[in-house]
Amino acid sequence: RHAFEYYRHGTLSLYAALDVKTGKVHAKTAAHHTSEEFVDFLEQVVARCQAQPEIHIILDNLSAHKTKKVAAFLEEHPQVKLHFTPTYSSWLNQVEIWFARVEREVISRGVFTSVKDLARKLMRYIQAYxxxxxxxxxxxxxxxKRVKPC
Known part of the structure; x- marks a missing residue:
């Protein structure tokens, strides 16, 4: 819920890659969540992980993740493996824990004068984190809460 004076300045997409071994995050903001932006982000991830023989990325099932541009990127980068979570199973992706933290610590507490201000504050938080x-x-x-074996 928002106060009556709340004004939405626009939206912003946040791409994030969580290294599950270290907890470090590489992130990028973009005006839209398109396959072009996603491929650009994948290129950044590959550049940061050049020493790795394989790069495994866990994703949701957004259509921008399954385009011809993404397929072409994967052909050029066979070391990159995409793994899609089942529908309604975001809890299987550890980066979702991190996104919830960003929501709590930045977005829900913040006052943002513009989309650019939001992007700047998000990236500042990510760098500090x-x-x-x-x-x-x-x-x-x-x-x-565990399911009992038969």
Missing amino acids: TKTARPFKWKYSDVT
Whole structure:
């Protein structure tokens, strides 16, 4: 919910790659979530991970992730492997934990005078976060909620 004086200045797409071993995040903002922007982001990720023999990326099923441009990129970069989460299973992707943190610590608390201001504050937060990043302890510990074996 927003106060009556709330004014929406526009929208912004945030691309993020979480290194699950270190907790560090590489991110990019863009005006739109298109396959061109996505491929540009993938190129940035590949450039940062050149020493890696394989790069595994876990994604949601957004149509921009499944275009001919993305397929062409994957042909040129066989070390990149895309893995799509099942529909309604965002909790399987650890970067979603990080997105929830960004929502709590930046977006819901912030006052943004423009889309450019939002992008600047997001990137400033991400740079500060990455300096002290740690991997998420991702586990399911509530044994009372587990499905009983047959």
